[in-house]
Amino acid sequence: MLRTLTVRDFVTVESLELDLSAGFTVLTGETGAGKSILIDAIGLLLGDRADVIQIRGQAERAELSAEFIPSGEQAGLMAAFLEEAGLDSIEGSVLIRRNIERGGRSRAWINGQPATLAQLKELGEFLVNVHGQHAHQSLLRSGAQRELLDRHARLTELAGSVRQHHQSWQKAITALKRAQTEASGIATQLEQINWRIDEIAALKLEWGEWESLSEEQRRLAHGAELVEAAQQALNEIEEADQSLLSASQRWALRFRGLVDKDPRLDAVAQVLEAAAISLEEAGSELSRYLDRADLDPRRLEEVEARVSAIFEVARKLKLRPEELVDELERLQASREALSQSADSEWLESQAKALFEKYEKDAKQLSKGRKAAAASLGEAVTQWLAQLAMPGSVFQVQLDARETPSDHGLEDISFLLKHQKSGEGHSLAKVASGGELSRVGLAIAAVAAQATQTPTLIFDEVDAGIGGNTGHVVGRLLRDLGASHQVLAVTHLPQVAARGHQHLQVSKRVLNDQPSSTIRPLAQEERRDEVARMLGDEGTGDRALELAEELLRLAQS
Numbered sequence: 001m002l003r004t005l006t007v008r009d010f011v012t013v014e015s016l017e018l019d020l021s022a023g024f025t026v027l028t029g030e031t032g033a034g035k036s037i038l039i040d041a042i043g044l045l046l047g048d049r050a051d052v053i054q055i056r057g058q059a060e061r062a063e064l065s066a067e068f069i070p071s072g073e074q075a076g077l078m079a080a081f082l083e084e085a086g087l088d089s090i091e092g093s094v095l096i097r098r099n100i101e102r103g104g105r106s107r108a109w110i111n112g113q114p115a116t117l118a119q120l121k122e123l124g125e126f127l128v129n130v131h132g133q134h135a136h137q138s139l140l141r142s143g144a145q146r147e148l149l150d151r152h153a154r155l156t157e158l159a160g161s162v163r164q165h166h167q168s169w170q171k172a173i174t175a176l177k178r179a180q181t182e183a184s185g186i187a188t189q190l191e192q193i194n195w196r197i198d199e200i201a202a203l204k205l206e207w208g209e210w211e212s213l214s215e216e217q218r219r220l221a222h223g224a225e226l227v228e229a230a231q232q233a234l235n236e237i238e239e240a241d242q243s244l245l246s247a248s249q250r251w252a253l254r255f256r257g258l259v260d261k262d263p264r265l266d267a268v269a270q271v272l273e274a275a276a277i278s279l280e281e282a283g284s285e286l287s288r289y290l291d292r293a294d295l296d297p298r299r300l301e302e303v304e305a306r307v308s309a310i311f312e313v314a315r316k317l318k319l320r321p322e323e324l325v326d327e328l329e330r331l332q333a334s335r336e337a338l339s340q341s342a343d344s345e346w347l348e349s350q351a352k353a354l355f356e357k358y359e360k361d362a363k364q365l366s367k368g369r370k371a372a373a374a375s376l377g378e379a380v381t382q383w384l385a386q387l388a389m390p391g392s393v394f395q396v397q398l399d400a401r402e403t404p405s406d407h408g409l410e411d412i413s414f415l416l417k418h419q420k421s422g423e424g425h426s427l428a429k430v431a432s433g434g435e436l437s438r439v440g441l442a443i444a445a446v447a448a449q450a451t452q453t454p455t456l457i458f459d460e461v462d463a464g465i466g467g468n469t470g471h472v473v474g475r476l477l478r479d480l481g482a483s484h485q486v487l488a489v490t491h492l493p494q495v496a497a498r499g500h501q502h503l504q505v506s507k508r509v510l511n512d513q514p515s516s517t518i519r520p521l522a523q524e525e526r527r528d529e530v531a532r533m534l535g536d537e538g539t540g541d542r543a544l545e546l547a548e549e550l551l552r553l554a555q556s
Contacts, residue, residue: 006065025500387441
């Protein structure tokens, strides 16, 4: 829900910090006071086009910000959107800021990071739905109409399955067409891959073989030098008349015998003893090395021939020898994929199987939509009769498509038929602004559980109605406030009295500039505002009594 709204130098508002709560909030005020400013500010924060004329007076910029508190499923959807957009998440809230500068530049931030208007608009779809004569009016978008019907009928998961099956089917069709049009090119690629595979496979390479051969080759090629060095070292350490081992042992004994005369020589004795032990171990290792030394010239020839063969293939394929085994696996995988992509018969059978899956779910989706369309149409029509639109009929029309789409086998459209018209027409063509708001209100009431957007705003939803219909609108909005945060701009006291929270807009002139303020009203102030809306000229205390009674009945 929308938790806070802050506005600076916007239209006629110099400074505004507003805390909003859950439930149903009404916004009232004199004509021209600026009741639409709050809605316009929210619209800009959610991606509406900005204009420098919205900057107040001579200010350099208008600044707007809002904090939204998502919950439940909404929080998960928001987190997924932010992650996909590469934006940071703030646990428990979403912060949006936007500045409009006098030079015409507009900047926006989501959770402190720069954001585009497209991202604001997409984020806005999760946060707010404005019912009225504004760009946010989703009732005019065919996609939104379809999604609303699917949510109302609890078909969202099935619609997602249809979309996935359609995408898989289309990929298969694309692959089949490619195989049919690029058969010769694929054959050439396969020929090249097979040649490379044959070259590498003929070597019968094993994992790590190249590294092992390289090490063995170095050892065999320098065998004589290595054996000679090892033998000389062994002679020096152990076998010579004055060997290093015997000398270290002799001096260690000599100094060990002198320790009682000078204890400081103990450290020298210890070092010499350790040296003797190390020399003895080195001699043992050299003896073992010489026992294992293999100077077989025939093995050297075999190893060098194998290394040369591997190196030649690597050179021919422009690879390093150590890359050949991995390249063979990659080529074999590519050959398998290309072979499948060239198999038109197999691809055709795959496309057919995928279409059958799509068609099965799509038909089930159509059946569910048909049943839900009828019930939604009847329920909304009943509400329209109570909302001062007698004789108007709301219809959800399903038009079969000539070609299957990712959203199913039909297009969805919301139609409105007036009392004297013979057939229904799209909402955009036949509904006035006030009627569109009331249709949206009726749909929101019927499909409240299906409307995932947490904040619903109704702009002049009661335009052109009054009397008992006003009571119906007020009761409906208050009921809707039990499951959503609802904000409504109203001129009817019957509606205003139903609000859980009441905001009043007023305007005055300060320093030769109009200045609008929005403030929450206490209970007694609400009575005075409702009395004003009733029209208290000549009635005085009677208007206050009527307002008090209206508030008491509305809040009971």
